[in-house]
Amino acid sequence: MLRKRLFVVLGFALILFILGACSDEGSSSEGTTDSSDSDSSKDKVELSLWLTPQWKGVLDSDEEGADYDSFFNHAAEKFAAQYEEYDVEIDVEVIAADQRDEMLNVNLNGGTPPDIFYESVFAMGDYAHRGALVPLNDIVDEEAKGDIASNYWDTVTFGDDVYFYPYSHMPGTLVYNADMFKAAGLEDYVGGEEEIKTWTLDEFDTVLNTLKEDVPTDKYSNAYPMGLYALNTQGDTWNLAYLRMFGNPFFDDNGNIVLNDENGAEAAAWMKDINDSGLTNPGAESVSSNDVNAMFQNQQLGISFTNSVLYNNTIADMESGNAPEFDARLANIPSESGDPLTFTYVTGAAVFDTGDETRIKVSKDFVKFFSSDPELVKSSKNGVPVRTSVAEEFKDENPFFAAYDENAQYMFSFTGNVPGYSELRQVLYPELQALYTGEKTPEQVVEDYQTKGNEVIESSRADSVIYSE
Amino acid sequence: MKVNRYALKRNMTGYLFIAPQLLFFLVFLVYPIFEGIRLSLFKISYQGTTFVGFDNYTALFSNPVFVKSVINTVVFVVAIVALTVLFAIFVSSAIFDKNAKYVSFIRGSYYIPVMVSMVVMSMIWGFLLNPANGLIPYVMRELELPAVNFLGNKDLVLPVIIFVTFATNVGQAIILYIASMIGVPKELFEAAEIDGANRKDVIFKILIPLVKPTTLYIIIINIIAVLKIFVVIQLLTGGGPNNASTTLMYFLYNNAFKYNQLGIASAVGVIMFVIALLLAIPQLRTMLRKE
Numbered sequence: 001m002l003r004k005r006l007f008v009v010l011g012f013a014l015i016l017f018i019l020g021a022c023s024d025e026g027s028s029s030e031g032t033t034d035s036s037d038s039d040s041s042k043d044k045v046e047l048s049l050w051l052t053p054q055w056k057g058v059l060d061s062d063e064e065g066a067d068y069d070s071f072f073n074h075a076a077e078k079f080a081a082q083y084e085e086y087d088v089e090i091d092v093e094v095i096a097a098d099q100r101d102e103m104l105n106v107n108l109n110g111g112t113p114p115d116i117f118y119e120s121v122f123a124m125g126d127y128a129h130r131g132a133l134v135p136l137n138d139i140v141d142e143e144a145k146g147d148i149a150s151n152y153w154d155t156v157t158f159g160d161d162v163y164f165y166p167y168s169h170m171p172g173t174l175v176y177n178a179d180m181f182k183a184a185g186l187e188d189y190v191g192g193e194e195e196i197k198t199w200t201l202d203e204f205d206t207v208l209n210t211l212k213e214d215v216p217t218d219k220y221s222n223a224y225p226m227g228l229y230a231l232n233t234q235g236d237t238w239n240l241a242y243l244r245m246f247g248n249p250f251f252d253d254n255g256n257i258v259l260n261d262e263n264g265a266e267a268a269a270w271m272k273d274i275n276d277s278g279l280t281n282p283g284a285e286s287v288s289s290n291d292v293n294a295m296f297q298n299q300q301l302g303i304s305f306t307n308s309v310l311y312n313n314t315i316a317d318m319e320s321g322n323a324p325e326f327d328a329r330l331a332n333i334p335s336e337s338g339d340p341l342t343f344t345y346v347t348g349a350a351v352f353d354t355g356d357e358t359r360i361k362v363s364k365d366f367v368k369f370f371s372s373d374p375e376l377v378k379s380s381k382n383g384v385p386v387r388t389s390v391a392e393e394f395k396d397e398n399p400f401f402a403a404y405d406e407n408a409q410y411m412f413s414f415t416g417n418v419p420g421y422s423e424l425r426q427v428l429y430p431e432l433q434a435l436y437t438g439e440k441t442p443e444q445v446v447e448d449y450q451t452k453g454n455e456v457i458e459s460s461r462a463d464s465v466i467y468s469e
Numbered sequence: 470m471k472v473n474r475y476a477l478k479r480n481m482t483g484y485l486f487i488a489p490q491l492l493f494f495l496v497f498l499v500y501p502i503f504e505g506i507r508l509s510l511f512k513i514s515y516q517g518t519t520f521v522g523f524d525n526y527t528a529l530f531s532n533p534v535f536v537k538s539v540i541n542t543v544v545f546v547v548a549i550v551a552l553t554v555l556f557a558i559f560v561s562s563a564i565f566d567k568n569a570k571y572v573s574f575i576r577g578s579y580y581i582p583v584m585v586s587m588v589v590m591s592m593i594w595g596f597l598l599n600p601a602n603g604l605i606p607y608v609m610r611e612l613e614l615p616a617v618n619f620l621g622n623k624d625l626v627l628p629v630i631i632f633v634t635f636a637t638n639v640g641q642a643i644i645l646y647i648a649s650m651i652g653v654p655k656e657l658f659e660a661a662e663i664d665g666a667n668r669k670d671v672i673f674k675i676l677i678p679l680v681k682p683t684t685l686y687i688i689i690i691n692i693i694a695v696l697k698i699f700v701v702i703q704l705l706t707g708g709g710p711n712n713a714s715t716t717l718m719y720f721l722y723n724n725a726f727k728y729n730q731l732g733i734a735s736a737v738g739v740i741m742f743v744i745a746l747l748l749a750i751p752q753l754r755t756m757l758r759k760e
Contacts, residue, residue, distance in 0.1 A: 102726040108515060109731065130515040130729075222607065232707045283600020285710045286621035291601055300602065423728045433710035437621060440711075463514055 042087040045362045049076070049090055051118035052097040054347065055309050055382030061316045068094045071379050072118070075370040083369075086362055097123075098234055101422055108132055113352040115363040120345040121156050121164045122237075122415045127350070128163040129419040131465035134353045134360055135161035139368040147387045151408075155346045158417070159466040164348040165371040168383035171344040171404045172237055175306035175314070177299060178327035180223070181207070184214040184302075190329070194399040196340075196407060197331040201245065204334045208279040211302040220299055227292035227304040228271070228280035230432035233425040235289030238305040239432060240414050241333045241341045243267045243446075251416035256457060260450040268435055268442035275436050285433040297323045306330070307345065308400070309383050330400070332407065342407045343414045347383060419467065420460025427452045502742065508735035525736040534712045535737070538720040541627065545698055545716065546748075548631045549638070550691045554684060556635070557642035562672045565650035566658075576647055579640035587637060591704035594633050595620075598705070620706050623713035630714055633701055638694070642687045649683040650676055689752045696745050717741050 049072055057066030058074045069092045076090035093114075095103050100123060107113050113132065117124065127133050140162055145153070148166055156164035176197075178190045189207050191197025199207065211225035229235060244250055248263040258264075275284050281295060289305065296304035297314060306314065311330065317323040332340030349367040351360060370376045377387055381394040384404050395401045415421050431449045434440040440448065461467050509525055511518045529535045564575050582590065597604050600618040610616065619629045657675050666674070677684075699718040702708055708715035708723070717737060725734035 101729075105726050105729045109513075109729075132515050222602075222610075224601075231709065281601035282606070282616055283618040283621045286618060286706065287599065287601045291599060295602055298602075426723070426727060430709065430711045433621070437623060437710045439623065465516065 042085070043358075045086040045088050045358060047088065047090045047115040047359060047363055047366065049092050049116040049118065049349075049366075050095050050103070050114040051092070052095055052100055052120075052123075054118070055312065055379070056316070057382075059379050059381075061312065061382070062319070071376075072370075075373075075376050076366070078373070078376070079366050079369050083362075083365070085365075086358070088362055088366070090366065098232065108352075113354060115354060115359050116349050116351055116367060118167075118347065118349045120170070120347050121166075122345060122421065124164065124350055125158065125415060125417065126420065126422045126460070127352075128158045129460065129464040129466050132352055133163045133350045134364075135163060136165055136351065136364060136367065137162050139165065139364050144372060147389050149386070149388065152346055152386045155413075155417075156348060161466075164346070164350050165367050166346050166348040166386040167371050167377075168380035168385055169344045169346045170307040170309050170383045171342060171407060172241070172305070172307045172333075173311075173342065173407075174303055174331040174333055175296065175311055175328050176303045176331050177296070177301070178329045180211070180215055180220055180299065180302045180326075183216055183219060184211050186210055186214075191331065193327075193329060194403065195330070196400070196403045197329065198340045199331065199334050200338050201334045201336050207303070208274060212277075212279055215302065223300045223302070224281045224295075225279045225302045226274065226281075227289075227296060227301045228275055228284040229287045229289050229292050230285050230429045230436060231288040231291075232429055235292075235305055236425055236428055237343060237345075237414050238289075238333070239271075239428065241343060241412075242271055244335070244341055244412065245270060245333070246336045250412075250414075251418065255416050255418045255461075257450045257453040259446045259453075261446075264446040264450075265443045268445050271432070272435050272442055285436040296328075299324055299326055303331070308404070312382060330403075332410075340407065340410050341412065342410045343412055344384075344404075344408075346386065348386075418457050418460075419464040420456045423456045423460065424453050427456060505735045505738045505742070508731060509739045511732050513731040521732065525732045526740075528733065529736055529740070534715060535720060537712055538715045538717050539740075541713075541715060542696060542698070542717045542744075544627060545631060545634070546692055546695045549635050549695045550688055552631070552635045553639050553642050553691055554687060556639055557646050557687070558677065558680075558684075560643050561646035561650055562676055565647050572647060576640075576644055579643045581640070582637045583640040585637075587700040588704065590633070590637050591701045594701075595705055598629070621710050623710055626706055626710065626714045630698075630701055630705065633705070634695070634698060638691065642691070645683050645687060646680060649680040653679045685752050685755060689749050692748050692752075693745055696741060696748075717744075 051068065051072060053068045054071075055061060056068055056070065057063040058070050060066070063070070072090070072092040076088075076092065080088045080090070100119065104113065104117070104127065108127075124133075144165075152166040152169065153162065156162055156166050173196055176190075181187070181190050186207060189197075189199065189203060208225040215223055215225075217223075230239065240250070243259060243264060244267065246263040246266040248259055248261060248267060250257065250259060252258045274280050281287060281292065281301065292301065292304055293306075293310070293314075295301045297317065311328070314323070314328055318325040318328075332342060335341050349371065351363045351367060354360060377385070377390050378393070380387065380390055381398060384401060385391045385394070391401050391405075418424065427449060431440070431445045431452075434448075435442060435445045510520060510522060512521045512524070560575065560579065564572050595603070598606070598619045600606050600616075600621060605619070606616065617625070619625050653676065657679075658671060661671050661675060697718050698716050699722060702714055702716055702719045703722070706714045708719050718741070721734050721737040721741070724730040724737065
């Protein structure tokens with residue numbers, strides 16, 4: 001009898017424990033404001049900051065223990081030390097770029113978004129359209145507006161509001177193996193070490209064909225002239241750039257895709273042609289940009305894609321002995337007109353609408369702090385600084401800043417700031433796969449992409465908080 | 470209604486013992502099913518939810534990628550389950566009565582892939598098959614064989630995924646079959662031998678009929694597992710080329726976590742649940758009737 005009662009009591013205790021654990025979940029989770037901190041008279045605020053891999057280290061990637069979260073951990077410490085209103089603790093988490101939307105959607109639907117997200121603006125614009133971000137107008141002061149050029153503010157403004165505080169930007173270019181070029185007898189096509197080389201489209205074709213024929217196989221076994229990929233959305237901005245090569249504007253004034261014309265089809269045909277002619281790595285339809293980048297680092301590609309941060313990381317990997325050392329230099333994406341095609345990823349922090357006014361306020365204060373503190377903004381040199389003052393200060397240290405600046409006149413907006421850009425990205429790569437496998441002709445591809453893409457834009461526009469305002 | 474207090478009191482301990490499990494079952498299995506059905510009737514955005522009736526289902530059936538994913542899933546289920554059952558019966562019936570050490574060796578060999586994570590297996594297959602820097606395409610190039618992109622050819626990609634999944638899963642079925650076959654009474658084999666039955670007769674007339682419950686069990690668990698096939702698609706092909714290898718689970722995942730279309734994703738979940746139920750009910754009924 002005693003044993004039976006013991007079981008009954010234990011059974012109830014177990015159920016109560018389970019129910020208790022479930023009901024406690026909300027109150028014990030991270031990211032709450034808590035006034036019971038015994039060590040300090042200030043209320044405690046815990047924030048979460050997510051970022052995708054950007055640059056390693058606080059100021060330089062050669063610092064000891066340099067990692068992707070080093071800068072934000074350092075900034076968080078510095079912020080907490082000087083912040084008077086609250087005792088702030090910031091948990092920094094690095095998220096894989098291809099997991100970003102999954103992680104954010106799950107956490108948004110579960111009501112637990114991060115407080116701050118540092119990422120390229122193009123990838124996060126949808127969250128502004130969906131009403132998940134708070135405007136940052138109140139933390140942008142005249143000093144910032146004066147130091148950061150207006151085109152960067154245009155990129156981070158949706159409707160009338162600023163949703164991202166621009167920090168740095170990453171211009172996208174091509175990168176080539178100058179040693180491989182020289183080995184193939186292409187010395188005339190090699191640019192200077194601190195130059196972003198511009199080839200005409202004819203020169204580019206010559207380069208690709210010469211690399212295919214004349215690269216010595218004993219030195220570069222299993223190597224291909226150029227990297228091409230279409231497995232998923234990774235690195236799709238370069239594919240978008242190739243589609244503009246023959247002069248197609250991509251978006252019209254109303255923000256609709258207009259790829260389906262002669263120039264668009266010609267660009268798609270060019271991509272198909274270099275793939276079929278063996279001028280690229282085989283199987284582009286099932287190769288990712290990560291694969292291509294790894295192949296370039298292993299000297300299996302003559303030309304690949306890069307951006308300013310990726311290029312710095314590639315050079316750092318070579319210097320630290322993590323990758324084979326060779327002479328990697330930058331080049332522009334060519335076009336039929338002869339003008340280079342350039343784009344840039346403006347990166348910056350956004351603050352999520354968590355519904356907690358205190359956390360939103362502290363998050364905004366932190367974003368303003370690290371985006372304007374004279375010491376912390378220096379780290380933006382790991383990309384290209386959006387602040388003129390920082391770019392000026394480091395122009396001697398990084399001669400590419402001047403080259404990127406010269407390229408800026410050829411820049412195009414690859415997102416067109418259209419709503420639903422994340423879903424729009426999911427439409428492109430299946431069409432490119434159909435192109436490379438021969439399932440569709442170039443004309444069909446541009447037509448189908450335009451139809452499906454415009455459907456996505458139209459339905460996202462209907463749901464956009466910004467458009468509904 | 471008169472409550473039998475004595476019976477209730479006597480059974481109370483039992484109910485309390487199963488209560489925690491029952492609670493988990495209700496909260497984590499039954500509730501999500503009903504919540505999924507409810508969500509499938511709504512359009513869900515960050516700002517709120519709107520009742521749309523069966524619009525999500527209508528949108529699904531007019532979406533060619535969804536139709537493709539249904540066809541692919543059915544192909545995977547039929548091919549992988551059939552291959553698994555046939556191959557497992559073949560291997561098990563060939564070895565179940567051999568030396569115990571030999572049986573253990575074969576059983577262990579086939580079971581190793583089951584123990585390895587599907588993620589690891591997919592990455593290894595990815596390393597082998599990647600058209601740009603994979604081992605198999607490299608060897609084929611060196612041997613000057615025609616270039617074949619196993620993951621990028623829409624006619625080859627399904628057989629490749631079927632093979633990879635089958636090779637990873639078949640060990641489980643072999644283990645179950647061998648255990649079941651070893652349990653078949655020896656007298657039946659002796660009687661068959663006296664009657665002059667050959668090996669083929671023994672397998673088809675004694676072994677296979679007597680391990681039928683195991684066959685049914687293997688079919689059910691494999692149908693349910695293959696319906697949810699996801700990891701290998703995500704890591705090897707990303708549903709490509711041009712959605713040629715997309716499956717229901719992958720389609721659901723994309724809608725839920727990439728496009729943030731929770732209503733559509735829930736509708737896919739409900740359809741998968743119905744398919745699994747329809748496929749499993751006849752098998753379950755047969756199994757329960759026998760027992």
